[in-house]
Amino acid sequence: MRELRQHASDYVKRAEAGETMLITVAGRPSAILGPAGRKTWCAFDEVADIFQTDTDPTWEADRNLIDDPIADPWASR
Template identity: 55%
Template sequence: MRQNASDLVRRARAGERVTITVAGRPAAVLGPVGPRARHGWDDMASVFQQPTGPGWAADRLPTLLKQGVGCRRVRPTPARRTSPTSPLRRH
């Protein structure tokens, strides 16, 4: 199997189903991927358009805070001079 792995994958990609055996007994079947294995946005859009459950935000908040999502450092507004001779003022 190790020496022929690339060949077996090519055969499976071409549509052949290959039975892999261990000690003469079937252990796995290698075959082509079905046409519905990959989904495009059009297939999945309706999933994301569903309303969330009533406790979703409360359940999700601790995880988001751990990940730092929605958090950013707020820098203080720097002091500026309106003219070279005027005192510093905060805006």
Template identity: 45%
Template sequence: MRQNASELVRRAQDGEHLTITVTGRPAAVLGPVAPHRWRRWDDLADIFLLPADTDWPSDRDLVDGTFTDPWEGR
């Protein structure tokens, strides 16, 4: 990576996801900056098989209903 950093960043900017290895082992992923990344249903389906959160009804009552935009004023 040291010798090809600029080329790798250009490839990531063009949409490629690159796996960076250290001594042959995956250490990081270099890819394009994106606010959202689409997932396939197969990647998420098991989440919906988990049991429901039994504390949700009481936790929901702790939300006071006042919401603010954390990015406002930036």
């Protein structure tokens, strides 16, 4: 723990780079320091180019192979 306090910024930089480190107190494992998880949501600007691509030309034929009617599961019934 003392070493972590003395070199906290170095350890945070290493964690940010992807390294995972075990923090011990008096020789006992106490915590894990590692990279923060990837964010779940993306801004539209980050994915906008996906919507500019052409659709799959066989999509309609594939859709017609589905036996069940396509329905919005969130639509009020």
